[in-house]
Amino acid sequence: MDQYASIFGKKGHLIKLDCASREHDYVPFAASDLRIVLFDTQVKHSLASSAYNRRREECEAGVGLVKEHHPGVSSLRDVSETMLRQYVKPHDETVYQRCSYVVGEMNRLQEACEHLEENNFRQFGQCMFETHYGLKNQYEVSCFELDLLVEMVETRPDVFGARMMGGGFGGCTINLVRAEAAESLAAEIAGIYHEATGMRLAAYFVSIEDGAGCVTASHA
Numbered sequence: 001m002d003q004y005a006s007i008f009g010k011k012g013h014l015i016k017l018d019c020a021s022r023e024h025d026y027v028p029f030a031a032s033d034l035r036i037v038l039f040d041t042q043v044k045h046s047l048a049s050s051a052y053n054r055r056r057e058e059c060e061a062g063v064g065l066v067k068e069h070h071p072g073v074s075s076l077r078d079v080s081e082t083m084l085r086q087y088v089k090p091h092d093e094t095v096y097q098r099c100s101y102v103v104g105e106m107n108r109l110q111e112a113c114e115h116l117e118e119n120n121f122r123q124f125g126q127c128m129f130e131t132h133y134g135l136k137n138q139y140e141v142s143c144f145e146l147d148l149l150v151e152m153v154e155t156r157p158d159v160f161g162a163r164m165m166g167g168g169f170g171g172c173t174i175n176l177v178r179a180e181a182a183e184s185l186a187a188e189i190a191g192i193y194h195e196a197t198g199m200r201l202a203a204y205f206v207s208i209e210d211g212a213g214c215v216t217a218s219h220a
Contacts, residue, residue: 009211016113020077027113029208031121034160035182036174039189040202041145043170051141052167055098062088062099076102101138105131125161125176129154132163132173141168145197149173152189159185172204 004024005015013026059076065088067073073083081103089096108127115124132150136142146164150173153159158181165174177185186203193201 035179038172038204045170058098062095097138101134128161128163
């Protein structure tokens, strides 16, 4: 997905990517009064690779359990929460939680795109928080430092949403912050984070720009 965004990125828009068909739509992100801020935990993704493989196996196991009753099912895109409760939950609670997160996240993504179309950034931000807690509690790919950063901003009125990003077990949170408060918030959070963990927090202020393109060099 990183490479896809690097090529197909569009200024002022998010990419809604269908990973099955590899087709995408653009969703407007018109928020001139908000800034996107990344808080870097400084924790390396040491467990992400093995955990990713395990989560994929668990999701495939869930699909297999549903497929025994619905042969047309080929992926979690074809599965409902009702199916998971009926066919997966009684068999394996962990597999159920993994699959339930994925099915819920697909629905949440659709809702989030609708909120962006309506310029409703409060509701969009709430989807971000819900995603984080799903990743923490159901998919279990977060870590103490990521959770701490999200919890520190969750009740602040200048923060519309926050969640972990990337493979988990470290890395960054992405935060949607009122522009006028972004720099002071970053400084305050850095101090609290250092006191709690002993680590220096890095903050990155980013914007949504066009992806890579052809550049014609002029010769003097």
